[in-house]
Amino acid sequence: LLSNYLTAQGRNIKIPIFYDDLLRFQGAVEVFDANGKDTLWISCYYAEYERDEIDLSLKQVYSILHSDGSDSIIPYLNIDSIDFCTFGNTKPFRIKVRNILNDNYIFLYIKKADASRIYGLELEDILSPNHINFLVHRDTLIEEHISGIPGDTYISEYLNTISEQDKRALAKEFVKFNERCFVRLLADMRSYNYVIVITYDFDRKQYRIRAVDFDQQSYEGNPKVYKPQFLKENNALVNMSLKVLAKESIEQYEKEERSLLAKRAKSEHKRLNHLIKCMKKDIISSPEKVKQLKKGLFNLTGDVRIKRSKNMGELLNAVLQFVIRNYQNENPYIIK
Known part of the structure; x- marks a missing residue:
């Protein structure tokens, strides 16, 4: 039933990469804030033969989430970083996508999908003054960054x-x-x-x-x-x-x-x-x-x-x- 609901709302869309694909990183380094404090995020790096494919898939995800899903904007995008959060039960990946023409960038998050989280996102979109943009495909959830x-x-x-x-x-x-x-x-x-x-x-x-x-x-x-x-x-x-x-x-x-x-x-x-x-x-x-x-x-x-x-x-x-x-x-x- 939930899958049918998400399809009716345009949320259930086929995407080219899954949460588990990003877990195949070969190593990582800790990410610190401007004051030198551990942010509990680690910056991941991948085998060279996988990185190009992962970057292309993430650019396509960005296009699906924020545009019409076409490949027309992909040449102007760069995946600056793929960070993984080691804190809490969500364990999200944070993707920094930068427009190489003007250096503007945006974050998106890739998480494991579960029913409670999806219901929470939908209810936020319906009952709060805030709009939430997200996509679901099987067990993968893509969320836009909420600034603040x-x-x-x-x-x-x-x-x-x-x-x-x-x-x-x-x-x-x-x-x-x-x-x-x-x-x-x-x-x-x-x-x-x-x-x-x-x-x-x-x-x-x-x-x-x-x-x-x-x-x-x-x-x-x-x-x-x-x-x-x-x-x-x-x-x-x-x-x-x-x-x-x-x-x-x-x-x-x-x-x-x-x-x-x-x-x-x-x-x-x-x-x-x-x-x-x-x-x-x-x-x-x-x-x-x-x-x-x-x-x-x-x-x-x-x-x-x-x-x-x-x-x-x-x-x-x-x-x-x-x-x-x-x-x-x-x-x-x-x-x-």
Whole structure:
């Protein structure tokens, strides 16, 4: 079912290289940042007889992901590096693709595909204000790079230097991000699993927090894990938000985000229903975690539909329906 859904959405496309192909590197060197700190990435090198074929395949992947899939742009591309991450359970490859005409470059990521991650990416595209570009073929997942400052880097290097106005703007976004993750059941949003995007707008900065890791979509049993505010890595943002925002403001932003989620869910209801239908037929998590999460969410909402849910797909559907019923403002001036 999920494969059929991805095909219908133009995500399931034949690609010329697989994740396992990139594992055939002959050696690697550690990659350090500007301060000499180990980034937990290693730069891979391959046998000479394989490198040309791998480079050509990666250029074709770039063309499929960002263009029309033709070979017309390939002569102007160069694969500068192929890095492998040794941290966490995703173990992605990061590919740096450079345009040799102007030296502009872009990253793309190649990972092992699994159902939870794919559901997370699709739900991000449907229910968040962010567009996600990715492709799937068999057990290989291709993702575009999400630009921004890693959350842990921003917290340690910039958070204490920004103005009070910027702190309020960032706090507002953190409250909305926190609520969005909870409603759509995206867990484990520690500070290194999201980025902070800054946009300059006249005399102020606008902030957006974007998830970059979707492995824990509808997987955990503890409801608190779905709220970034309860993760210790985010304590600095939580304390800042409580300091600069009044309780009434926090409640207002939470309601705003629930209303926006309800609107997005209704406007994309056909696609969302198709995806949730796949989730209901899939085994995403263990029965024990489903039971634990169901109990926790029922205690919060008192919604009998949540109590009757049998799996993570039904649970997510029940939560979204609860939000639509309670936070979708009915405007009498909208023609139905």
